[in-house]
Amino acid sequence: TARHAAEIALIDSRARIAAIAANVPGLLYRRVLRPDGSLIIDNVEGALRSELPANDGEHPSLEQAYAAMHHDDRAAVVAAIEHSARTLTPMSVEYRIDQGDRGVRWLLSRSNPRRLADGSLAWDGVALDTTEQHTAAHALTESRQRLAALATNIPGMLYQRIHRPDGSIDYTLIGG
Numbered sequence: 001t002a003r004h005a006a007e008i009a010l011i012d013s014r015a016r017i018a019a020i021a022a023n024v025p026g027l028l029y030r031r032v033l034r035p036d037g038s039l040i041i042d043n044v045e046g047a048l049r050s051e052l053p054a055n056d057g058e059h060p061s062l063e064q065a066y067a068a069m070h071h072d073d074r075a076a077v078v079a080a081i082e083h084s085a086r087t088l089t090p091m092s093v094e095y096r097i098d099q100g101d102r103g104v105r106w107l108l109s110r111s112n113p114r115r116l117a118d119g120s121l122a123w124d125g126v127a128l129d130t131t132e133q134h135t136a137a138h139a140l141t142e143s144r145q146r147l148a149a150l151a152t153n154i155p156g157m158l159y160q161r162i163h164r165p166d167g168s169i170d171y172t173l174i175g176g
Contacts (some may be wrong), residue, residue: 018045026128035119070096084113085121106130
C-alpha cells in the first residue's frame with residue numbers, strides 16, 4: 001500500500017541521515033520553535049550524540065541541552081536563536097559544552113530557519129566540534145606570550161627573518 005511505502009521511505013530517510021551524521025565531526029540537529037512559544041530539540045544525530053544528555057534514550061530536551069552548555073555561553077545562544085527567529089536569518093553561534101571531568105568541548109552551531117506547515121519555525125543545522133581549533137589558538141597565544149617575555153630579557157635585538165617565494169625578505173622585530 002501507499003502508506004507502507006511511505007513508512008519504508010521514512011525509515012530509509014532516517015537511516016541515511018544517521019549514516020551521514022556519523023561522518024560529521026559534531027552533530028546534525030533540528031530545533032523547533034512551536035507556535036505556543038515552546039522550543040524543542042526533536043532530532044540529534046552525529047558523532048557527539050553519545051556525549052550529550054539523553055531524554056528517555058532519545059534526544060536531549062532543551063533544558064538538558066542548556067544545562068550541558070557552559071553557563072557563560074547560554075545567553076549568547078538564546079540571543080542568537082531569538083535574533084534568527086525574529087529576522088528569519090541564518091544563525092551562527094559558538095559555545096562550550098561542559099563535560100565535567102572530561103573538560104570542555106567547543107561547538108559552532110549553524111542553521112537556517114524555515115517555516116513549517118503548522119506555523120512552527122525549524123532550524124535544521126549542524127554543530128561542528130571546534131575544540132581542536134580553540135586548543136591550538138590558545139597554545140599559539142601562550143607561545144607568543146612566552147616569546148615576548150623571553151625577548152624582553154635578551155640584551156640586543158631579536159628578530160624573525162622570513163624568505164618569501166618571490167625572493168623578498170621580511171624582518172619582524174620581536175624584542176631588543
